[in-house]
Amino acid sequence: MNIDEILEEVLDDIKPTEEEQRELKEMSSKIINKINEIIKQNPKYSVIIDVVQVGSTARNTHLRNNYDIDIFLVFDKNTEREVLEEIGLEVGKKVVEELGGEYWTEYAEHPYTSAVIDKYSLDIVPCYRIDWGEKIISAVDRTPLHNEFVKRKLEKNERLCDEVRLFKKFLKSIGIYGSDLKTKGFSGYLCELLVIHYGGFIEVLKNAKDWKIGEKIILEDIYKIYNLDKNYKFRKFDAPLIVYDPVDINRNVAAALSKDNFCKFVFYASLFLKNPSKGFFYDYYKHVDQKLEDREHGALLTLKIKRDKDIVDDIIYPQMEKLQRSINKIIEENEFVILRCDVHADEEFCYLSWEFLVYELPNVRLREGPSIFKKERVERFIRKYDKYFIRDCKLYAYTTRKYKNVYELFNDIIHGKLRGKISYPKYVNPENGVICKMYVKDTIKVAE
């Protein structure tokens, strides 16, 4: 199968059916009409000057079986924040009630209404109306402009919409779709911009395979919209990929993308172009993981920490990673070699897991000291250690190891004995942890 055939077949799988599309449009119209009705009924709602559907279903770049409808209530800029929040929730609540759905309040920078109506997930979010190039007032104010920009470029270009779908599916399959702090991948908007910029999915890949860390992408439209000449000095960002936002050229749309995920994309773009196959679009990363797991292991250990259910992934994941980095320093100071480490959370627990090259080390430890020519450091070293000797112009000393195995070290961690050496994040406290799933060679030692 050549690339074109592959893409056609994948598209057949992922493109929403006509029926799906029709139903989605009907439902969206119904919701928007209902909102407009409600606004008209009460003069105090006149601060809402526009109602726009945003998100991929509004822009026709969504994948099959996506029933997310995002509606933004655009408020007059002079509305007070409290009024915006109050009216935003009021209107949201009313429309869901009148359409017979279930609703609840979600909290981001400001509260908004989330709902389920039949098979549809609905978000009704209030924001301020800003103009192109204007400063935002609340965090989500750019969204209607993002929507406007993408719609303008993709409307009446069904093929380009399909290219965005293929790109999203590809990224999902290799595990890097989503700009949340757990995934650290590509947002939907970023996918759309890249397809618009390069003119297609394969064109994105062909360019991406040669990207380097710090790659800069400036859409042609940006020069037109802001009337910039070609020598304009754009703001600098320290990021693996910099895609200037047409809605705000001081913002990097790819800010959430991690270095490793950037590298993954560059690598798999190249790999796919060399050996194209449908497999890249269907849970490719799961197959890779499976292949990686199908091997022998070093010593495994997992720290399982009770999770506060109110804390969302976007907060808990960075904190788990921070704690793991902090623990890794202690592990390395104690000379245990980490083969692999990972974080993961389910609803109840945080799991920080490690795989070690060795589980146990001898009682003796060799400490590297200063060069024998550094007089002061030499004095401190020989005052501290007794069994020292000279090798390669440095002092070394034999001491007794503090932690003879990994379990002893983690036991001290969960009992708070390394409190001063580990930075505890707010919501992931290692002292709430238990050591579990400990495999050492062929023996399975379940510690707790």
Next chain:
Amino acid sequence: MNIDEILEEVLDDIKPTEEEQRELKEMSSKIINKINEIIKQNPKYSVIIDVVQVGSTARNTHLRNNYDIDIFLVFDKNTEREVLEEIGLEVGKKVVEELGGEYWTEYAEHPYTSAVIDKYSLDIVPCYRIDWGEKIISAVDRTPLHNEFVKRKLEKNERLCDEVRLFKKFLKSIGIYGSDLKTKGFSGYLCELLVIHYGGFIEVLKNAKDWKIGEKIILEDIYKIYNLDKNYKFRKFDAPLIVYDPVDINRNVAAALSKDNFCKFVFYASLFLKNPSKGFFYDYYKHVDQKLEDREHGALLTLKIKRDKDIVDDIIYPQMEKLQRSINKIIEENEFVILRCDVHADEEFCYLSWEFLVYELPNVRLREGPSIFKKERVERFIRKYDKYFIRDCKLYAYTTRKYKNVYELFNDIIHGKLRGKISYPKYVNPENGVICKMYVKDTIKVAE
């Protein structure tokens, strides 16, 4: 005890007794007189134009109980090498026979006579007469001039001779006296030059404590002897210590000194000056070794290789070290961490020993690959390894470890299976080795 008191007490121990000195002089004179007699008896011996006693006993810098007498037969420059060797051995043999000793032939660059007469060890070595600044013909031709230089500086300065003795004793005690290829330390001549240069033992230490790698020492006399101005550019040497030979300024007297021994000297010079004690002069290094050994150990392994008895230490030691370095590369390639390694030989065997941080590693091995941006290397890597992944912009792969423990690796070495990867020195062949003395943690596993 202050430094002066310490030095006096040590000197009391090490200075040859008057009786010893008298007897030594008597024996030396007897030998030299006998040689001169023999030379006079046969006109063909007239190519020997001088007979000189050299070495520390000749220069009054020897330690107590040293009964080595070195006699050089100085030949006319025009003598053919064969004649020099033949007559050298003939005269040597005759004098020992006439004095009733036992003799044998030793082989260095050319053969010479070694003998025992009563408690005295005697060497009778032929050499060519060269003048100051003249090129040598055989390797030992500089010795009479070394002797002349040192005698001129030390004669009638008994105190300076004693300072040399203290210096030698100190170096012996810390294990770095001797310029042979096993010790790689300070030769007697080097000790004498340093004491001459700095004016005393303590003065040597006071300077040495601030030495840096590449330290250059040029004796005042050199400028006088060769009529050099102060800006003269001396030959450059890549060595930790460079002491220009007054007899040949293109020669480094400290060439045999290893970097580690240089560092040891700098370190112990400083340590002694800060905390002077008699202990530094009496097998100090044995006490240090004892202290170092009195600890817990990692996994120990010794490779015991049959020694060819005809091969001297000066050949066998560098070869053992070369083989160990070569094996260490393989060990490190296979991820076993060496805590300590050493070579040692007795009359029958060479012993290459190791101490490892861990004896065994898991079956899985993590291989670090190229940066994902190095296209060609990436292609080779993923062609070679299947279970690869991306971390920190690099490819890594899980593979199966070839050697799961140290014993397996050494077993392949002694069975010649790593022949292509190890450079075999001429006289130390690992395939003649057996693995022995293997201690893993508390268990002692004697392999053979």
